[in-house]
Every structure is written in structure tokens, then in C-alpha cells.
Amino acid sequence: MARIYVDADSITARHRAIILRRAIGKEHSLYFVADRSLSDVEKAIADDKSERRRRVRDEMTREEARKIGSEIHMIVVQSGKDSADDEIVRIAEPMSLAITHDIPLSKRLIEKGLTVIDDRGGRLDSSNIDARLSERRNNMIFREMGLFDSRQKRFDERTVQEFAAAFDKALSELA
DSSP states (O other), X not given: OEEEEEETTSSOHHHHHHHHHHXXXXXXXXXXXXXXXXXXXXXXXXXXXXXHHHHTTTTSOHHHHHTOOOSEXXXXXXXXXXXXXXXXXXXXXXXXXXXXXXXXXXXXXXXXXXXXXXXXXXXXXXXXXXXXXXXXXXXXXXXXXXXSOOOOOOOOHHHHHHHHHHHHHHHHHHO
């Protein structure tokens, strides 16, 4: 069973939909961590619970089936700088998958032995994380100096497809 940690504060609803669609009814444990409850995740938890119970309806009593929960979890942390990041690092287990847009969080998770993909489908690992951190620091300096705009390329359909493909590949590698 794959464990997947999602930095839900840095991932869009469109990305969460892809992650959830591939997880409901499957043998993955998902942990969405944010400083607020997310209605799409809460609905997915209810749907997943229902699907898991439906599959065993004929094999268990109603009381036994009601004890079956979801493998999708919504963890709400108090608002604060890096509070969601700190919680993800605290609960994350090696040989798992993490999804985040946050480069410093990625570094912490890679050091803990996790596979990390970003919201654009890029895979972050020990061979490229230091360069990404350096690039991030340089971009911050340039923005502060007013040398260039901080806007990133917009998410288009191709970018979302690249994320979905990277997510599917990472899942298959964990299986």
C-alpha cells in the first residue's frame, strides 16, 4: 500500500481531483495536510468510505462494515509559517510519495527518503534539489531587486497532463 502525502496548501483543486480520482477505492493511504479543511477532500473521504463498505457488504454484517474507514485523511493544522510543512515532515515515512510545490519542503522530504513530485510533474530528488533551491534563492533576490516579474507559466492542459503522468509513474514505482 502506497502512502502519499499532499501539501494541500500548495496544490490546486485540479491537482487534488487527479490525486483523489486515482485513489478512491484503491489501496493507497493519502494524507492531505493544510491549514483549513478542504471540501473536495472531505467529500472524497465520504465517497471512499462508501466504496470500501460497498465492496464488503455481502461478506460482513452491517455493524462490521460500518467500522471500515477511509484511507484518505484530511489533517488540518493551525495556521502559521511552515505549520503544514512541519506536520508533513513529522508524519512522513520513507519509501513514500509526496506532492508539493514547496522546494524547501521537498528538500526536507527527500532527506527523509521520500519520492517527491511537484505540481508540474517534475521529479525532485537528491540529484536536483540543491540546484532548485539555489534557483529559488536567486529568483527571490532578482524579484526583490525588481529585475523580473515573479509570475510562473500558467497551468495549461499539457501541464496538468504532465503532472498526472508523473503521478501515475510514481505510484507504479511504489507498488
